Amino acid sequence: MLVLSRRVGESVVIGDSVTVTVLDVRGDVVRIGIDAPRSVSVNRAELLAELESSNKAAASPADETVSALAEQLRGRR
Numbered sequence: 001m002l003v004l005s006r007r008v009g010e011s012v013v014i015g016d017s018v019t020v021t022v023l024d025v026r027g028d029v030v031r032i033g034i035d036a037p038r039s040v041s042v043n044r045a046e047l048l049a050e051l052e053s054s055n056k057a058a059a060s061p062a063d064e065t066v067s068a069l070a071e072q073l074r075g076r077r
Helices: 045-059 063-075
Strands: 011-014 018-026 029-035
Touching: none
Parallel strands: none
Antiparallel strands: 011 018, 018 029
8 A cells, every 4th residue: 555645735646547636634534636537436435335235235135035935935836
């Protein structure tokens, strides 16, 4: 991991098309601006982790859900 120190108004350029600029620092909160082409996805890490977790939960139904579905299918015969 590259660790840099930047002041308000200073930027970091990533590749040829992404610029990250420090906009404001208040206590332990840093506001940044990200200038990137629309083709580059920019997401907060905690949202990606939450999305991954909910996708796994949706893809793997609980055992009781599978059992209930099996019972319903047996009842249709």
